[in-house]
Amino acid sequence: MTLFDVYPLNDITIVKAKGSYVWDDKGTSYLDMYGGHAVISIGHSNPHWMQRIEDQLHKIAFYSNSIKIPLQQQLADKLGKVSEKEAYQLFLCNSGAEANENALKLASFYNGRKKIIAFKKAFHGRTSLAVAATDNPGIVAPVNETENVIFLPFNDCEALMEYFKDHGNEISSVIIEGIQGVGGINVADIKFLQLIRELCTEHDAVFIADSVQCGYGRSGKFFSHDFAGIDADIYSMAKGMGNGFPVGAILIAPQIQPKHFMLGTTFGGNHLACAAALAVLEVIEKDELMKKVEENGTYLMNELKAIKDISNVRGKGLMIGFDVPENLKDLKKNLLFKHHIFTGEAKPNVIRLLPALNINRSSIDEFLTALRIEISALTSTSTSPSNLSSIPN
Secondary structure, three states: OOOOOOOOOOOOOOOEEEEEEEOOOOEEHHHHHHHHHOOOOOOOOHHHHHHHHHHOOOOOOOOOOOOOOOHHHHHHHHHHHOOOOOOOOEEEEEOOOHHHHHHHHHHHHHOOOOOEEEOOOOOOOOOOHHHHOOHHHHOOOHHHHOOOEEEEEEOOHHHHHHHHOOOOOOOOEEEEOOOOOOOOOOOOOOOHHHHHHHHHHHOOEEEEEEEOOEEEEOOOOEHHHHHOOOOOOEEEEEEHHOOOOOOOOEEEOOOOOOOOOOOOOOOOOOOHHHHHHHHHHHHHHHHHHHHHHHHHHHHHHHHHHHOOOEEEEEEEOEEEEEEEEEOOOHHHHHHHHHOOOOEEEEEEOEEEOOOOOOOOHHHHHHHHHHHHHHHHHHHHOOOOOHHOOOOOO
């Protein structure tokens, strides 16, 4: 049997990980500035996280949601405290796509409507409704296509107001990432988020804050939407929630009432997932990681802005992107294979940085040093006499 070939793979096999570093099967260490796609929130192989999971494994690893699982309530209590959303309700699932799927479905249950507003360059997942609300036709199968999702320009207040003016009583929900990840680290304007809140309240639509990648402290606040000083009706989360253990969830505002069987999951909220998620919150709280994210993110952003050969440095906290010009098109590849540093990307020319929330300053400086060296090398190559000879006078 062969693996279904859907991932372009680097020829690297990682066999060990600790903190902000991973090691391949040849013993080479790599600095991880990508966090496995924003998943590693408290560092690889975090000791408290491992102990939490191991202790739980010796008790019970899994039973279904047909019985009481006290760990779920413990997680809800801790999550409410750390996120400052104690009045909300928690539904546990397994992934970000599943979280958004349930959020969109729940919104439709709530107001009986079908229309969903999403935004250009949005990414909300690969399952049925989540992928329909994702602005990438290449991953939307014919069976996923629907006229119920409308894509509006990101951060365009006039377009949003106009659509609500004409279709306000049809709109079930508005779903938006506080910072678009796959779309290229595009930060939602505070005024835009505030307008969404205002219009959703006015028209009884549901404001869904997709916090799968930009949540869980990555921005320096628990949810990046919090910078706007508003509360969404539903927050979706996953990725950094389990530090690598599959777990997702939605936080649901009090006015959205549950009834039996309207949502469900087999594996969501299992004992091991709750143990992993509790460990993450305990480390975030004990080590004051959101404060460290703000400090280190500001430092990293300022240092990047001082590098003249890259442009449009943006983001919040430790969710940062910058544009790479054509003469530096090999920058990401060279950082990986020449300097042994993992970074992310967004097509066509964006490098994304999503390191662990507890990355230390020396590791950030290690990245910055390698970045400057590689930019200098690539810039020198692109302006060498052999290359300049082809440039017209």
